[in-house]
Amino acid sequence: MKHNLFILVAVLAFAALACNSLVALPGTGLQTGPSQTYSIEESLPASSPVTEAELVMAAGTASLALAGGASGLVKGQIEYNVAEWLPALSTEDGILRIEQGLADGNVASVPEEAVNRWVVTLGDSLTGVRIECPAGVYTLNLSDSLPDGAQIAIDAGAVTLRLAVPAGTAASVTVHRGPSGVETKGEWELSGNTYTTGDSGPAWIIRLEMGVGNLTLVAE
Numbered sequence: 001m002k003h004n005l006f007i008l009v010a011v012l013a014f015a016a017l018a019c020n021s022l023v024a025l026p027g028t029g030l031q032t033g034p035s036q037t038y039s040i041e042e043s044l045p046a047s048s049p050v051t052e053a054e055l056v057m058a059a060g061t062a063s064l065a066l067a068g069g070a071s072g073l074v075k076g077q078i079e080y081n082v083a084e085w086l087p088a089l090s091t092e093d094g095i096l097r098i099e100q101g102l103a104d105g106n107v108a109s110v111p112e113e114a115v116n117r118w119v120v121t122l123g124d125s126l127t128g129v130r131i132e133c134p135a136g137v138y139t140l141n142l143s144d145s146l147p148d149g150a151q152i153a154i155d156a157g158a159v160t161l162r163l164a165v166p167a168g169t170a171a172s173v174t175v176h177r178g179p180s181g182v183e184t185k186g187e188w189e190l191s192g193n194t195y196t197t198g199d200s201g202p203a204w205i206i207r208l209e210m211g212v213g214n215l216t217l218v219a220e
Contacts, residue, residue, distance in 0.1 A: 029109045030060065035081045040089065040098065042073040044123065050091050052128040055120065056099035058085045059134040059157075060110035064118040066129070067143035068150070074098075076120040085116060096126065110136065127151065133159050144169050148202045156210035163208070164218035170198040173206040173217060180212055186219030 044050075050073055055064065060082070074096060078087050084101045091097070098120070122129070124147060131140065133156040140154070144166045154163070165171045167186055174194045175182065188195045197219040208215070 030082050030084060030111065030114070032081045032111050032113050032115075033083055035079060035115060036086075038078040038080070038087045040074055040076040040078070040120065042075075042089070042091070042096070044073050044125065045091065048094060049125055050094055050096050051125055052095045052130070053122055053126045054095055054097040054099070054130045054132070055118070056097070056132040057118065057134070057138065058082070058100040058116060060085075060116065060136045061114055061138070062116040062118060062133070062136070063139040063141070064120065064131065065141045065143065066118075066131075066146065067121045068124065068126075068146040070121040070123040073123045073125065074120065076118070078119075079115060079117045081113070081115045082110075122146070129153070130155065133157070133161060135159060138162070140164065142166070142171075142204070144202060146202055146204065150202065150204050152204060152206045154206065154208045154210075156208065156213070158211050159213040161210065161213065162216045162218060163206075164220060165197065165204070167219045168198050168200055169202055169204070169219075170196075170200060171202075171204040171206060171219075172196045173208060175208045175210070175215065177208070177215070178211045178213075180210055181214045183214070183216045184218075185216065188217055188219060 087098055087100050089098050127147060128151050130153045135157040137160045139162045141164045172194055176193065184195065186197065188197045195217055
């Protein structure tokens with residue numbers, strides 16, 4: 001019994017360590033270089049509508065400022081200084097997808113000076129959004145210009161994640177998580193595994209699936 005307990009404690013300790021600093025695997029260390037900017041500007045498609053957006057960030061570190069109100073399909077930019085994080089944009093089967101290179105799916109050590117800043121403004125036709133945070137440290141800031149009733153799904157692995165909404169904006173965040181800690185800042189109420197905040201403005205429905213790690217919900 002004690003032997004099994006020791007194994008469990010060791011596994012959880014390793015998982016917690018992975019949340020705060022990515023595991024360096026042989027040959028997967030990333031190098032920073034000159035800062036580059038990937039510009040995003042897509043018009044509304046002339047034929048079939050695009051109603052969903054998928055934003056796939058690289059493992060390591062990233063910040064996302066997500067807003068609504070673009071005149072076309074999507075507008076914005078991604079600033080990064082790791083060559084492997086070159087983004088790619090596609091639209092297929094009604095889905096807009098912006099995805100960064102993920103270093104062949106390996107978890108890599110990331111230099112402290114790494115930069116990965118996303119600023120994305122969605123058009124009104126994009127009411128469903130899925131955000132992928134594979135592993136690392138992420139900050140997601142949602143603007144009150146996102147449409148009322150927006151549905152946002154966040155898929156996260158072993159992460160330290162900060163999710164911020166404007167204070168007073170109505171939002172619900174349902175959290176399905178592994179052995180993770182949750183901290184709140186601002187006015188939040190908890191019922192079951194759903195956190196709610198705000199009483200006015202857009203009513204966002206956010207679903208968060210995450211593995212081990214730490215989550216901070218912010219209303220400010």
